[in-house]
Amino acid sequence: MLLALNFYFTPKPPVPAPAAASEQAAAVQPDPAVTAPSAGLEVVPLVPPAPVVEEKLLQLETGKAVFVLTNHGAAVKETLLKDEHEIGAPDKLVAINNKGIAVATLLDASNAASDIRFDDGTKSPDGRSVVYVGQAPSGLKVIKTFSLVDPKLVGSDYLLDLNLAIENATPAPVSLNNWSLALGTAAPLYELETPNWTSFFWRGNGEYTFEDATFFKGGMFSSDKASFETPIESAEYAGVANQFFATVVRTKEPYKGTMWARPVEVNLPTYEGGLSRPAVRGGIGLPPVDVAAGEQRSLAYQIFMGPKKNQMLRDMDGNLGDIMNYGVFGIVSNPLNWLLNKLHGWFDPISPKWSWGFAVVALTIVIRTLIWPLHAKSTRTMKRMSKIQPEQKALKEKYKDDPARLNQETMKLYKKYSVNPLGGCLPMFLQIPIFFGFYRMLQYAVELRHQEFLWWVNDLSQPDTIHTFDIMGWSIPFNLLPILMGITMVIQMRMTPQTGDAMQRRIMMFMPIIFLYFCYSFASALALYWTTQNIFSIGQTWLMNKMPEPELKPRKAGKKSWVEKLSERQSEMKKAQENRSSGGSGGTAGTPTKKKRPPRTGG
Numbered sequence: 001m002l003l004a005l006n007f008y009f010t011p012k013p014p015v016p017a018p019a020a021a022s023e024q025a026a027a028v029q030p031d032p033a034v035t036a037p038s039a040g041l042e043v044v045p046l047v048p049p050a051p052v053v054e055e056k057l058l059q060l061e062t063g064k065a066v067f068v069l070t071n072h073g074a075a076v077k078e079t080l081l082k083d084e085h086e087i088g089a090p091d092k093l094v095a096i097n098n099k100g101i102a103v104a105t106l107l108d109a110s111n112a113a114s115d116i117r118f119d120d121g122t123k124s125p126d127g128r129s130v131v132y133v134g135q136a137p138s139g140l141k142v143i144k145t146f147s148l149v150d151p152k153l154v155g156s157d158y159l160l161d162l163n164l165a166i167e168n169a170t171p172a173p174v175s176l177n178n179w180s181l182a183l184g185t186a187a188p189l190y191e192l193e194t195p196n197w198t199s200f201f202w203r204g205n206g207e208y209t210f211e212d213a214t215f216f217k218g219g220m221f222s223s224d225k226a227s228f229e230t231p232i233e234s235a236e237y238a239g240v241a242n243q244f245f246a247t248v249v250r251t252k253e254p255y256k257g258t259m260w261a262r263p264v265e266v267n268l269p270t271y272e273g274g275l276s277r278p279a280v281r282g283g284i285g286l287p288p289v290d291v292a293a294g295e296q297r298s299l300a301y302q303i304f305m306g307p308k309k310n311q312m313l314r315d316m317d318g319n320l321g322d323i324m325n326y327g328v329f330g331i332v333s334n335p336l337n338w339l340l341n342k343l344h345g346w347f348d349p350i351s352p353k354w355s356w357g358f359a360v361v362a363l364t365i366v367i368r369t370l371i372w373p374l375h376a377k378s379t380r381t382m383k384r385m386s387k388i389q390p391e392q393k394a395l396k397e398k399y400k401d402d403p404a405r406l407n408q409e410t411m412k413l414y415k416k417y418s419v420n421p422l423g424g425c426l427p428m429f430l431q432i433p434i435f436f437g438f439y440r441m442l443q444y445a446v447e448l449r450h451q452e453f454l455w456w457v458n459d460l461s462q463p464d465t466i467h468t469f470d471i472m473g474w475s476i477p478f479n480l481l482p483i484l485m486g487i488t489m490v491i492q493m494r495m496t497p498q499t500g501d502a503m504q505r506r507i508m509m510f511m512p513i514i515f516l517y518f519c520y521s522f523a524s525a526l527a528l529y530w531t532t533q534n535i536f537s538i539g540q541t542w543l544m545n546k547m548p549e550p551e552l553k554p555r556k557a558g559k560k561s562w563v564e565k566l567s568e569r570q571s572e573m574k575k576a577q578e579n580r581s582s583g584g585s586g587g588t589a590g591t592p593t594k595k596k597r598p599p600r601t602g603g
Helices: 021-024 214-217 310-315 320-326 326-345 355-369 370-387 390-397 403-416 428-445 478-496 504-509 512-519 524-546 562-582
Strands: 057-061 065-068 075-086 088-094 129-135 142-147 159-167 180-185 201-206 207-212 228-241 245-267 276-285 298-306 465-471 474-479
Touching: 057 129, 057 142, 065 298, 075 298, 088 245, 129 326, 180 201, 180 245, 180 326, 201 245, 201 276, 207 320, 207 326, 207 478, 214 245, 214 276, 228 276, 245 320, 310 320, 310 326, 326 355, 326 428, 355 370, 355 524, 370 390, 370 524, 428 524, 474 478, 474 562, 478 512, 478 524, 512 524
Parallel strands: none
Antiparallel strands: 057 065, 065 075, 075 088, 129 142, 142 159, 159 298, 180 276, 201 207, 201 228, 228 245, 245 276, 245 298, 465 474
């Protein structure tokens, strides 16, 4: 039943698409895929009303990206990534923000496109900048200059500098906080992306905050939300992102502004699955300053539109690494991502095709090797625990009506043979944060997109579906790696000494099913990690079983442990309570005996 929840996550057949980045950029047209939000949400127009002027497109190009600029709003219509292609359409490049309003469009107080009309744009002779000049009916003049950044900067391939100059030719002052810059729209790249992988975020006052697309859905304790808005005392940046790619608008000098976001829905093209999926759009407000009549004021921004590569983002200025959204598992996910990339660098010259898969396997072996001492100690502890089970069973029979005494005697038994009952569980407890840290890291590891491994894994960032069966209207994928993971996990558990009572053993039997559920529709890299570690553990357990059995010798008597003292104290308190309830000598049942008062001596 748990696996049935995953069956609808089935990729649709790909549809061929144009290949060249220049051809794709030249063929950009307004996207009709955008629809209104679900019932109960405010209808938010994603595409502004068609201007009276004809749309003209210009391009700024780096080694890895093509920024497509439009004169409709003087903004970034979309960005094509040369090294990334769509899921199911290898001839079509990934386009960031191709399903909504253009990035850096100037919006009015109602978050709709302003009435400013811009010229066709002027590209510099060196091809590194474009200038747009716009005029509003009121007389306000706006000049936008988009420029490529210094190639020496980290992440320069995905960066644009934006200078926004506002000249007030009206007779009255104009307040800038009536406008905001559009952050664009973050939408799933394909139907397998879940809503919590699409998010909006911002950083201000040194703190990072993000919300995913499910924020607008409400739930048991909240209702649906049509919009979100929050003031930021010192706005550093704001943006929107899907699973692997992000758009960020960063202020060159932090100012007091407003971050807003709204939910929308998009209809995915056929090659992306063709279904309707939740998306989010947003904006960052201009500072609350006035531009006096005849005065001009300029604001400087930097726009990032690219992949969420952890190391690249952390090496860039402005704390952009936070947009990985690792959360509390960042302490695990960040080192794992760093080590994964290092290992890939070593394997890439040897096997370019399978290098990322080998990196995942090597990373797993490194982790398992580091916790080998704990695993060895755990195995020995579990063997010792299994040897004292007959004595534990005898104690349970002897003190079945006295839980406190049973606990006390069990602690004495553990102390007698120097057995720590928690020692066998420690490696499992340690693996839980590693597993979820690995899970979180792989969730946003854009490096694994379209990376092959073995002979059937075509994309380590996707399930390794070999075949899809159509049964009674259900599309049931056959994913091999998670199944191998479940089988190896069962084998490893069978080789491990059985400890604990029957209920605990039954609970442990469900562990393979639980992890199979986690991995079945997730990135195949996660199943590869867990399968590798199971095989490693099987070899580890086999080796431990070949070693001499641990001896079970009673240790010499010594001081009582705090556990024993606590158990004895609990037993004494229970007996005292029983005595008070049953009564004592010289008193009525249930009433404590009173001491006689000494005679008065006078004085």
